Amino acid sequence: MLHEPAARQGHDPASRYKTRLGVWMFLVYALIYAGFVGINLLWPSAMGSTVLMGLNLAVVYGFGLIVIALILAVIYNSACVKEEKRLEGGRGGEG
Amino acid sequence: MDWMPVIIFIAFVGAVLGMSFYFARKARSAAGYYAAGGNIHWSVNGIAFAGDYLSAASFLGICGMIATAGYDGFLYSIGYLAGWIVALFVVAEPMKRLGKYTFTDALDARFNSKGIQLAAAISTLVVSIFYLIPQMVGAGVLVTPLLGLPHAVGVIMVGGIVIIIVATAGMTSTTYVQFIKGGLLVVFSTIVVVAVLVRGLTTEPDQGGKVPFHKYATVLATEADGALVPEDPAWQVQGTKDVAGLTLVRATRDGRDYWFKKSVKDGKTILDECQYQSVGTEGETIINGAPASPENPLRQVGNLESVEGRKGSEAATGSVGPFDFLAKIGSPDTLVKTWKMVKFEDQGRKLTLYAPSYTSGQKILKPGQKFKVEGTPLERLDFISLMLALFLGTAALPHILIRYYTVATPAAARKSTIVAIAAIGFFYILTLFMGLGAMTSAVVNPADNNMSAPLLARSFGTLLFAVISAIAFATVLGTVSGLIVAASGAVAHDLMDRFMGLGMTDRSKVMAGKIAAFAVGIVAIILGILFQGVNVTFLVGLAFAVAASANLPSILMLLFWKKTTAKGIVASILVGIVVSIGIILFSPDLYELYGRQRSEAPIPFANPGLFSIPASFLTLVVVSLMTQKSGNAGSNPGGHVE
Incomplete structure (x- = not known):
């Protein structure tokens, strides 16, 4: 006997779109994150150079990674909601 | 003794326990106990995520590490937050679709494999216990300056209170404890940061005139x-x-x-x-x-x-603005x-x-004080390994994953993750200011940097210290509660009910969960006493590495590779656990903890992720390809339940 989810989930026609979009956005963020790690390793002195409002690259890039995560998350949610609404029967708007 | 912190602390703990007893009646079914009935609103769940995730490591450990090692402590903030991107974009909705009460449910949804049930339950227990250690250490750290009690008493107090919270109302009370704590943590951390900026910088900090600046000879x-x-x-x-x-x-x-x-x-x-x-x-x-x-x-x-x-x-x-504050220090x-x-x-x-x-x-204000990014190749590999584990660990933490089962729909799971990213991201930005504020305010205990944030608050007055300490204590309570719910679910639901096939009733499953919560709580107390004095963020970093190695390869491959088999998942989990813990146990940091020289350690780096995560992935692929004929291969990548 297979185990079932707590709340039965109906067919979600938007799930394929959401999965694909999620993977792409993950890859975009992973690239930015890898850039941070890479600069630290390959060009560490650059992290100490002032780049914006007296702040060095380490601080700007670090804050940037946090802010970009939120921006991408909001974009992702907007796209998912839009697709769920377009494909009637999706369970996206719930919650 | 100053009584104000004690009174606020007791009031806070009393309120938390009162809430647990209030919610106890809602936790009589297994769904109520393990998943809060699956009806928590996504916005509440999002802040509860923050309350669950922003553990002693984030509040005490990161601030303490920044206070002593500067920007290197902030690397943890960056990595911990980045991990939520993996959770949102890849894991959130499929986990919600596939699971019921535990992470094991989701992994096993398409296989019904005894091997997966056992391996995933073991993994949940191992990761939860690794994660519990720093939380309990943090509890001990808090009570000494707050209540004047020894470390061990603090650990026992937290263990006892959490056992009551979890044993009375399971995930429902845990959710609201985490919700309240998450909200308070962000609000009061903001107040501390504003106070730091208003006070500004000086070379002779005197804690607002309370402690004369000592000039060393x-x-x-x-x-x-x-x-x-x-x-x-x-x-x-x-x-x-x-x-x-x-x-x-x-x-x-x-x-x-x-x-x-x-x-x-x-x-x-x-x-x-x-x-x-x-x-x-x-x-x-x-x-x-x-x-x-x-x-x-x-x-x-x-x-x-x-x-x-x-x-x-x-x-x-x-007074200085936030950017000016960083620019002057940097x-x-x-x-x-x-x-x-x-x-x-x-x-x-x-x-x-x-x-x-x-x-x-x-x-x-740049990496290099603790993590030698300009050091030897091995030191650089250690840095990559840490950043990899932090990035991939979040989406593999069992106590975080179970929070996807407390909301009603996959969309609610997604939205609550975004609320969590907003709250957690904002808090992590505050950690840089709190840590540097402590570093420049003569408030750091040189023997144990874990208390830097509460001691920074004390330099602004007893009331702020009392509230911040109570919140820090709640921080430990919230996270430990979540971990114990996850661990008790692994024992009662995954092992006893599913793996051993005891055919438990709903009621007996709840009772078994409560007994398991008690047992795990006792283990956590013992470990919290044994690991006194170790930086809590360092310990959580290791828990992330174990989670990322043991769990994430299975989750990702199950969702995206249709040739994944049950045996592949089992082998991947076990290899991930063994390799990551093996590297940790023989690393220089642990050798130092054993009281031996770092140079004696047979493995020259501390963070295992760079080796254990690929090893786990590789094992899954090889074993899955070797066991295709067994018919266990999944056929539904993406985790779509039709």
Whole structure:
């Protein structure tokens, strides 16, 4: 006997779109994150150079990674909601 | 004793316990106990995510590490937050579709494999216990300055309260404890940061006038015929000792023992006064040349020697904006005084010495103080390994994954993750200001940096300290509750009900969960006492590595590779656990914890992720390809339940 989810989930026609979009956005963020790690390793002195409002690259890039995560998350949610609404029967708007 | 922190603390704990008893009636079914009935609103769940995730490691550990190692502590903030991107984009909705109460449910949804049930339950227990250790250590750290109780008492108190929270109302009370704690943590951390910015920077911090700034002695000396002679004849050099790359000098003045760090600058020999604690064979303790007592503790440390090249009254900035605060600290002309701990024996006494060190602000505000990004290839690999584990660990933490089952739909799971990212991201930005605020305000306990954030709050008044400490305690309660729910679910639901096939009723499953919660709580108490004094963020970093190695490869491959088999998943989990823990146990950091030399460690790095995560992925692929004929292969990548 297979185990079932707590709340039965109906067919979600938007799930394929959401999965694909999620993977792409993950890859975009992973690239930015890898850039941070890479600069630290390959060009560490650059992290100490002032780049914006007296702040060095380490601080700007670090804050940037946090802010970009939120921006991408909001974009992702907007796209998912839009697709769920377009494909009637999706369970996206719930919650 | 100051009673205000005690009263606020007791009121807070009383409110939490009252709430647990109130919700107890809602936790009589398994769905109520393990998943809060699956009906938590996504916005509440999002803040509860933050409350669950922002553990002692985030609040106490990261702030403490920033306070002593600068930007390197902030790397944890960046990595912990980045991990939520993996959770949102890849894991959130499929996990919600596939699971019921536990992470094991989701992994096993398409296989119904005894092997997966056992391996995933073991993994949940291992990761939860690894994660529990730093939380319990954090609890012990908190109660000493707050209530004047020993470390062990704090650990036992947290363990006892959490067992009551979890055993009465399971995930429902846990959710609301986490929701309240998450909200309060963000609000009051913001208040502390505003207070730091309003106070500004100075080279002689005095905790708002409460603790006079201590000026450590600097003695000029000359060296002739191998003898060290201070220019001030009041000092008599008694001997020197080379320890951990430092030359330490013991000198006396007015019959009192002092230790100095010797350095040579511009041809001059300079002795900088250290702090030290010396323990004799009978246990008698001397601190800085006088018997240890409540009136003679180790002094709190951390200050700027110069702010943009200015010293003394000229250096005081007054109120500063957030960017200006960072720019001034990060200036190449700013000098930060930090303290390095060394341990050695001298004249039959065990000494722990804290030697001053001066670092430019530019170096403090970029990676390199703790993680040697410009070091040897091995040190660089260690850095990559840490950043990889932090990035991939979040989406594999069982106590985070179970929160996807407390909301009604996959869309709600997604939205609650976004609320979590907003709250957690904002908090992590605050950690940089709190940590640097502590580093520059002479509030850091040199023997244990975990209390830096609450001690920073105390420099602004007892009320803020009391509230922040109560929130910090709630931080531990919230996270430990979540971990114990996850661990008890693994024992009662995954192992007893599913793996052993005991055919438990709904009621007995709840009872088994409560008993498991009690047992896990006892284990957590013991470990929390044993690991006293270790930086809690460091320990959580290791828990992330174990989670990322044991769980994430299985989750991702199950969702995206249709040839994944049950045996592949089992092998991947077990290899991930064994390789990651094996590397950790034989690493230099753990050898130091064992009381041995770091150089004796057979594995020269501390973070296992770079090796254990690929090993787990590779194992899954190889074993899955070898077991295709068994018919266990999944056929529904993406985790879509049709």
